[in-house]
Amino acid sequence: MESSELKAKLIAIVSREKIDFEKFDVFPSAKKEFGDFSTNLAFKIKKKDRIINAEQLVSLIQSNKWIQENFEKVEERKGFINFFLKDTHIYATIKEILSKKDAYGKSLSKKGSVLIEFVSANPTGPLTIAHGRQAAFGEALSRILMHSGWRVTKEYYLNDCGRQIELLGISLKAHYLRKRGMKANIPEDGYHGEYLKEIAEKIPDGYETKDAKFFEDFAKQEILKIIKDDLKEFGVYFDSWFSESELRKEGKVEEIINILQEKGLIYEQDGALWFKTSLYGDDKDRVLRKRDMSYTYLAPDIAYHENKIKRGYDMLINLWGPDHAGYVTRIKAAASVLGFSPDRLKIIIVQLTTLYRGKEKISMSTRKGQFITLKQLMDEVGPDATKFFFLFRRADSHLDFDLELAKKKTEENPVYYIQYAYVRAKHIIEFAKEKGITEKDVFSADFSLLKEEPEIEILKKLKKFPIIVEQASRTLEVSNIAHYILDLAGSFHSYYQKFRVVDANIKISCSRLALVECLMSVMGKSLELLGISKPEKM
RNA sequence: GCGCUUGUAGCUCAACAGGAUAGAGCGUUAGCCUCCGGAGCUAAAGGCUGUGGGUUCAACUCCCACCAAGCGCGCCA
Numbered sequence: 001m002e003s004s005e006l007k008a009k010l011i012a013i014v015s016r017e018k019i020d021f022e023k024f025d026v027f028p029s030a031k032k033e034f035g036d037f038s039t040n041l042a043f044k045i046k047k048k049d050r051i052i053n054a055e056q057l058v059s060l061i062q063s064n065k066w067i068q069e070n071f072e073k074v075e076e077r078k079g080f081i082n083f084f085l086k087d088t089h090i091y092a093t094i095k096e097i098l099s100k101k102d103a104y105g106k107s108l109s110k111k112g113s114v115l116i117e118f119v120s121a122n123p124t125g126p127l128t129i130a131h132g133r134q135a136a137f138g139e140a141l142s143r144i145l146m147h148s149g150w151r152v153t154k155e156y157y158l159n160d161c162g163r164q165i166e167l168l169g170i171s172l173k174a175h176y177l178r179k180r181g182m183k184a185n186i187p188e189d190g191y192h193g194e195y196l197k198e199i200a201e202k203i204p205d206g207y208e209t210k211d212a213k214f215f216e217d218f219a220k221q222e223i224l225k226i227i228k229d230d231l232k233e234f235g236v237y238f239d240s241w242f243s244e245s246e247l248r249k250e251g252k253v254e255e256i257i258n259i260l261q262e263k264g265l266i267y268e269q270d271g272a273l274w275f276k277t278s279l280y281g282d283d284k285d286r287v288l289r290k291r292d293m294s295y296t297y298l299a300p301d302i303a304y305h306e307n308k309i310k311r312g313y314d315m316l317i318n319l320w321g322p323d324h325a326g327y328v329t330r331i332k333a334a335a336s337v338l339g340f341s342p343d344r345l346k347i348i349i350v351q352l353t354t355l356y357r358g359k360e361k362i363s364m365s366t367r368k369g370q371f372i373t374l375k376q377l378m379d380e381v382g383p384d385a386t387k388f389f390f391l392f393r394r395a396d397s398h399l400d401f402d403l404e405l406a407k408k409k410t411e412e413n414p415v416y417y418i419q420y421a422y423v424r425a426k427h428i429i430e431f432a433k434e435k436g437i438t439e440k441d442v443f444s445a446d447f448s449l450l451k452e453e454p455e456i457e458i459l460k461k462l463k464k465f466p467i468i469v470e471q472a473s474r475t476l477e478v479s480n481i482a483h484y485i486l487d488l489a490g491s492f493h494s495y496y497q498k499f500r501v502v503d504a505n506i507k508i509s510c511s512r513l514a515l516v517e518c519l520m521s522v523m524g525k526s527l528e529l530l531g532i533s534k535p536e537k538m
Numbered sequence: 539g540c541g542c543u544u545g546u547a548g549c550u551c552a553a554c555a556g557g558a559u560a561g562a563g564c565g566u567u568a569g570c571c572u573c574c575g576g577a578g579c580u581a582a583a584g585g586c587u588g589u590g591g592g593u594u595c596a597a598c599u600c601c602c603a604c605c606a607a608g609c610g611c612g613c614c615a
Contacts, residue, residue: 025555025556025557027554027557028554030553030554030557030558031558031559034558038557038558040556040557040596043557043595043596077558078558079557079558079595079596080557080558122615159615162614162615163614163615164614164615189614270613271613272613273613274613283540283541283611286613287612287613288613289613290613291613292613294613296612296613296614296615297614297615321609322542322543322608322609322610323609323610323615324610324615325541325542325543325609325610326541326542326609326610326611327610328542349542349543351543351544351608351609352608352609354608392550392551393550393551394551394552396543396544397543397544397551398543398544398607398608398609400550402550405550405564413564413577414563414564416577417563417577417578419577420575420577420578421578423575423577424574424575424578427574427575428574428575429574430574431574432574435574464554467554468554471554471555474555475554475555479551479552480552480554483551483552483553483562486562486563487552487562490562490563493578493579494578494579494580496574496578496579497570497576497578497579497580498579498580500573500574501574502574503574516574537575538575538577
């Protein structure tokens with residue numbers, strides 16, 4: 001039973017009596033003494049009808065046959081109406097999880113197609129922790145969206161041309177020449193990081209006279225390789241790599257400027273071309289083409305978004321860093337000019353991560369090559385802990401990442417707490433198998449033997465999983481899942497301590513094993529959604 | 539100065555589209571290992587949700603002002 005089902009029924013009951021009401025909610029009860037579902041319907045009855053008070057409303061509801069069939073009890077409390085499900089509903093959850101397994105919580109309704117673009121770091125250096133947070137978030141969000149019925153495409157937008165790339169080429173050439181004892185200056189705003197020196201070493205002798213373009217391409221290729229390797233190690237995969245230089249080669253940037261021009265949204269001033277974004281809520285208009293005829297970042301980016309829109313997705317999601325926050329209005333302006341409702345373009349700003357080593361803040365400077373890379377973080381902390389810390393916090397909040405804490409394999413570290421719960425459940429099931437209890441025994445167990453309070457509590461939490469997934473996909477927020485699973489792991493650890501699962505009483509053992517099986521399945525699925533590994537042993 | 543984000547227990551964070559007595563973990567204090575893995579469990583203490591107003595039957599949540607922190611405010615990307 002879902003809250004939407006109950007809500008529909010309540011609407012029917014109240015409408016039949018011609019009672020006027022405002023929009024109301026039916027939601028899973030906050031506490032167990034409030035039952036399974038609660039509604040604020042009594043508050044939402046229009047004032048002129050307040051002759052009907054909550055108590056009268058309750059008796060009206062109680063008199064309904066469907067309600068009587070499904071609920072043990074309906075009661076009013078402080079104006080809320082609480083519904084207590086019959087036990088059969090709660091035990092039905094077990095059957096559902098056991099039979100659906102991995103598909104539990106998967107939405108049956110198809111929600112459409114979505115393109116999610118994230119990381120999209122310039123191929124001028126290795127991925128940093130900021131990219132790491134985006135990568136973890138984007139991957140997890142994609143999995144959640146898929147589980148809730150979206151068709152998801154993950155895309156990496158490659159800014160593989162422009163000034164930064166030129167600088168990269170020049171810098172690499174300088175590194176290369178210096179290696180050979182020649183004088184060469186690395187531009188002030190060029191790239192000084194160690195990784196470029198390493199790349200320079202891969203180029204054999206005899207390329208001294210090659211032009212900057214050669215070095216540019218070489219650097220791009222090598223760095224892209226590094227990026228892809230890091231992502232792979234981090235467990236993040238892209239369906240598509242979209243190249244900006246291809247876009248330019250095909251003349252898409254000129255095309256988009258023409259389109260905007262035809263719509264009268266472009267004008268020339270001081271030798272530059274301006275886009276009238278101020279018509280769409282921006283504080284001022286923005287330059288698309290500079291006086292020197294080269295494009296700003298915005299122009300190809302609009303062309304890129306036009307391309308995404310043309311590909312026909314129902315929703316577009318971009319993950320951006322906080323430095324792009326001011327950019328949201330501009331790109332949404334472009335989207336709406338191109339006939340794509342800005343509501344369908346979701347831009348999630350993934351906030352900064354500050355690294356700490358204990359109390360000490362680690363400062364970073366990207367250009368100078370003083371930064372912690374994702375790779376270093378993974379090597380030190382491990383991919384699972386890294387991901388969990390990134391995902392536990394809401395994307396739009398600043399994150400303080402304590403390296404020391406993340407490294408600890410103790411109770412202070414929630415990753416291990418969760419993984420330990422999973423392994424524990426797995427182990428119990430294996431133990432039961434050794435004792436000769438089969439899957440069939442468990443599946444056909446009498447679930448109504450699960451009468452202990454913690455058992456009911458766990459069942460209710462398991463029942464909530466589909467709602468949590470749905471909510472995460474609606475709000476595009478991943479941290480809910482992380483919190484949910486931590487909570488579930490806690491309930492299980494506590495239960496384990498109090499009750500023996502595999503016991504002398506075979507009947508109880510089987511029904512408890514069913515519960516553990518469900519726990520393992522849902523914990524495993526949650527870990528999977530977050531992209532965190534499910535260990536066999538610890 | 540303007541804009542965006544954030545402000546909740548000592549610390550790190552929750553709170554489902556405004557709902558009931560604001561919840562976890564860590565840390566602190568006091569306990570629990572003959573038994574399915576103690577990387578675990580039980581319990582206690584800990585709060586004027588940054589401040590002040592407003593809207594509402596109901597505000598951590600919405601609105602206004604202020605305070606504090608971070609980021610942005612280029613014909614850079």
